[in-house]
Amino acid sequence: MANLVEIRNVSKVYERGKQKVEVLHHIELDIAKGDFLALMGPSGSGKTTLLNLIGGLDSPTDGSISVGGERIDRLGEGALAKWRSEHVGFIFQFYNLLPMLSAQKNVELPLLLTNLSAAQRRKNASIALQLVGLAERAAHKPTELSGGQQQRVAIARAIVSDPDLLVCDEPTGDLDRQSAEDVLGLLQTLNREHGKTIIMVTHDPKAAEYASHTLHLDKGTLVEQQGLRAEG
Amino acid sequence: MKYLHLIWAALFRRKTRTILTLLSIIMAFLLFGLLDAVRVSFAEAGQSANGAERLQTGAKLSFIQPLPKSLQQRIAQVPGVKDVAHANWFGGAYQDPHNQIFTFAVSDNYLDVYPEVEVDPAERKAFDATADGVLVGDILMKKYNWKIGDRLPLQSQIFPNKEGSKNWNFQIVGTMKSKDNKAFQSQMIVLHWKTFDETTPYNRGSVGWYVTRVDDVNESDRIAKAIDAISANSDHETKTQTEQAATRNWIKQMADIGLIVTSIMGAVFFTLVLLTGNTMMQAVRERTNELAVLKTIGFSSRKVLGMVLAESVLLLLLGGLVGLALVSLIGAALPAMSGGMINGAHVGAKSWGLGVALAVVIGVVVGAVPAIRAMRLNIVDALAGR
Numbered sequence: 001m002a003n004l005v006e007i008r009n010v011s012k013v014y015e016r017g018k019q020k021v022e023v024l025h026h027i028e029l030d031i032a033k034g035d036f037l038a039l040m041g042p043s044g045s046g047k048t049t050l051l052n053l054i055g056g057l058d059s060p061t062d063g064s065i066s067v068g069g070e071r072i073d074r075l076g077e078g079a080l081a082k083w084r085s086e087h088v089g090f091i092f093q094f095y096n097l098l099p100m101l102s103a104q105k106n107v108e109l110p111l112l113l114t115n116l117s118a119a120q121r122r123k124n125a126s127i128a129l130q131l132v133g134l135a136e137r138a139a140h141k142p143t144e145l146s147g148g149q150q151q152r153v154a155i156a157r158a159i160v161s162d163p164d165l166l167v168c169d170e171p172t173g174d175l176d177r178q179s180a181e182d183v184l185g186l187l188q189t190l191n192r193e194h195g196k197t198i199i200m201v202t203h204d205p206k207a208a209e210y211a212s213h214t215l216h217l218d219k220g221t222l223v224e225q226q227g228l229r230a231e232g
Numbered sequence: 233m234k235y236l237h238l239i240w241a242a243l244f245r246r247k248t249r250t251i252l253t254l255l256s257i258i259m260a261f262l263l264f265g266l267l268d269a270v271r272v273s274f275a276e277a278g279q280s281a282n283g284a285e286r287l288q289t290g291a292k293l294s295f296i297q298p299l300p301k302s303l304q305q306r307i308a309q310v311p312g313v314k315d316v317a318h319a320n321w322f323g324g325a326y327q328d329p330h331n332q333i334f335t336f337a338v339s340d341n342y343l344d345v346y347p348e349v350e351v352d353p354a355e356r357k358a359f360d361a362t363a364d365g366v367l368v369g370d371i372l373m374k375k376y377n378w379k380i381g382d383r384l385p386l387q388s389q390i391f392p393n394k395e396g397s398k399n400w401n402f403q404i405v406g407t408m409k410s411k412d413n414k415a416f417q418s419q420m421i422v423l424h425w426k427t428f429d430e431t432t433p434y435n436r437g438s439v440g441w442y443v444t445r446v447d448d449v450n451e452s453d454r455i456a457k458a459i460d461a462i463s464a465n466s467d468h469e470t471k472t473q474t475e476q477a478a479t480r481n482w483i484k485q486m487a488d489i490g491l492i493v494t495s496i497m498g499a500v501f502f503t504l505v506l507l508t509g510n511t512m513m514q515a516v517r518e519r520t521n522e523l524a525v526l527k528t529i530g531f532s533s534r535k536v537l538g539m540v541l542a543e544s545v546l547l548l549l550l551g552g553l554v555g556l557a558l559v560s561l562i563g564a565a566l567p568a569m570s571g572g573m574i575n576g577a578h579v580g581a582k583s584w585g586l587g588v589a590l591a592v593v594i595g596v597v598v599g600a601v602p603a604i605r606a607m608r609l610n611i612v613d614a615l616a617g618r
C-alpha cells in the first residue's frame with residue numbers, strides 16, 4: 001500500500017528562553033494510506049508534538065515530512081493553512097467547537113474556506129451531521145449537547161471537507177466509556193468504510209484496540225511497533 | 233459576506249459587555265452629532281447664495297462700536313458699489329428675557345441688498361408705510377404662531393424707548409421667506425432704523441454696520457479697501473469683509489465654537505478608544521482558543537486579522553449609526569430647542585458622512601492591536617493553553 005505520510009529524520013526543538021529542549025529525536029515513520037494508527041506514550045513524550053507536525057500545525061526543526069506527496073515542512077504559513085483546510089481534519093480532546101455557533105454552523109466552518117454556495121455548504125454539513133448520527137441536533141449549541149455529542153459534531157466538522165487524513169489528539173480523553181466507544185466506533189467506520197487515514201493519540205489501551213496498530217513514543221523516540229488489531 | 237455570521241456571533245459572545253460598550257459608543261456619537269450640528273450650523277450661518285457679492289463694514293475695533301450714518305453716502309460713491317444698507321443690533325426678547333430673537337433695526341433699502349429674501353410686494357409696501365411695523369422671518373412666524381396684523385411686544389436688552397422703558401411694541405406687517413429658509417432673515421425680525429433712532433435716546437444717528445452690494449464679485453477686495461480708506465485715521469476706522477468672512481468673524485468673537493467642539497469631541501473619542509480598545513482586547517484574549525481552532529481548520533492569519541478588524545469596525549458602526557440616528561431624531565426638534573440659532577436642516581448628510589467615517593477609523597484603530605495579536609497567534613501554543 002502507498003504511504004500517505006512519510007517522516008524522515010524529524011527532530012523538533014523548542015526554545016524556552018535560552019534553554020533548548022529537543023522534544024522529538026530523529027523520527028522515522030511511514031503511515032500507509034488507509035491506516036488507523038494509535039500513538040501511545042507517557043505524558044510529555046511528544047505525542048501531541050508529532051501529531052501537530054503531521055497535521056501541519058507546526059514545522060519540524062529538522063528533517064522532512066511529506067503528506068500525500070507534498071513536502072509540508074517546506075510550506076509557508078499561508079500555504080500550510082490552505083493545505084490543512086483541504087487535506088486534514090482535526091479532532092481534539094476538548095472538542096473545540098465554537099460556543100456561539102449551532103452544531104450545523106460549526107460543521108459548516110471549514111466549508112467557508114471553499115467556494116461552495118451557501119446552499120451547498122448547508123447540504124454538505126447536514127450530510128456530515130447525519131453520518132455522525134446527530135442530524136436532529138443541528139440547531140443545538142455546543143452547551144446544549146453532551147460531551148460525546150460534541151465530539152461527534154467535531155468529527156462531522158473534521159470530515160465535512162472530505163480530507164484524506166484525520167488527526168485526533170486524545171479524542172476520548174474527556175468522555176465516559178459509552179461515549180468513548182461511540183466515538184471510537186465512528187472513527188473505525190470512517191477508516192474502514194470511507195477510507196480515511198487516521199492517526200490517534202491516546203492514553204487508553206482500550207481505545208488503541210480500535211486502531212489497526214499502535215506506536216509507542218518515549219522521550220521523543222519511537223520505541224516499538226505492535227501489530228495489535230481490534231478483533232476481526 | 234459569508235463570514236458575517238461568524239463576526240456577529242463573536243461580537244455578541246458576551247452580550248452584556250457588548251451592549252454596555254455599544255451604549256457608550258451610542259452616547260459618544262450622539263454627542264458628536266449634536267455638537268457637529270452646532271458647528272456646521274455656525275459655519276454655514278450667513279453663507280447665502282449672494283453672500284460673496286455683499287460686503288460688511290463694521291468698526292475695526294469691535295463690532296459693537298457704532299459708525300456714523302454719514303458714511304452711507306460716502307460708501308455709495310465708491311465705484312462698483314451697487315447699493316449700501318445699514319443695520320443696528322436691537323437685541324429683542326419675546327416674553328421671557330432669555331428667549332432671544334435676532335432683531336435688527338435696518339435702513340429702508342436693507343431688503344434690496346438681500347434679493348434672496350422674499351417679501352410679498354404688498355407686505356413690503358405696508359412695511360415701508362408703517363413706522364412701528366416689523367417684518368418677521370417665516371420660521372419665527374410658524375414657531376410662535378404669529379399672524380400678520382398681530383401686535384408684537386419685544387424687549388430690548390440695551391435700548392430704552394422714549395418713556396425710558398425697554399419694552400417696545402411693534403406691529404407685524406409681513407413675512408420674510410427664502411428658499412429652504414436658508415437666509416438668516418428667515419429666523420429674525422427687522423424693524424425700521426428711523427423709528428429706532430427716533431425713539432431711543434441712546435442711538436443718536438449712529439449705525440451698527442453697513443452692508444454693501446457690489447456689481448462684480450471679483451472687485452470685492454478693491455472695493456473693501458476703498459471703503460476702509462474713507463475712515464482711515466479717523467476715530468471710527470472700519471473693517472470691511474465679505475459677508476461670509478464677517479459672519480465667521482463675528483462668531484469667533486463670541487467663542488471659537490469649532491475649537492470647543494473639537495476639544496470636547498477629542499476628549500470623548502479618546503475615552504471611547506480606550507474603552508472599546510479594552511473591550512476588544514478582552515474579547516480577543518478570551519477567544520484565544522477559538523481563534524486557534526479557526527486557524528487549525530485553515531483560516532489564514534490574514535483572514536483572522538480581517539475578521540477581528542471587521543468585528544471592531546462593526547461594533548463601532550453599530551453604535552455610531554444608532555447614535556447618529558438618534559441625532560437625526562433630535563435634530564428635527566433642535567431648531568425649536570435652540571431658539572432658531574441652529575438650523576435643523578443641517579443635521580444631515582455632512583454629520584452622517586463624518587460620523588460614519590469616524591466610526592470606521594476608530595474601529596480600525598481600536599481593532600488593530602487585538603487583530604495583530606490574533607494574526608500572530610501561535611496555533612500550537614494557543615491550543616495547549618500556553
Ligand SMILES: Nc1ncnc2c1ncn2[C@@H]1O[C@H](COP(=O)(O)OP(=O)(O)OP(=O)(O)O)[C@@H](O)[C@H]1O
Pocket residue numbers: 014015016021023041042043044045046047048049050612613
Ligand atoms: N511550544 C512549546 N514550547 C516549549 N515546550 C514545549 C512546547 N510544546 C511542547 N513542549 C514540551 O515538549 C514536551 C512534549 O510535549 P507534548 O505536548 O508533545 O507531549 P504529549 O506526549 O502530548 O503529552 P500529554 O500526554 O501530556 O499530552 C513536553 O515536555 C512539553 O513541555
Ligand SMILES: [Mg+2]
Pocket residue numbers: 047048049169
Ligand atoms: Mg498531548
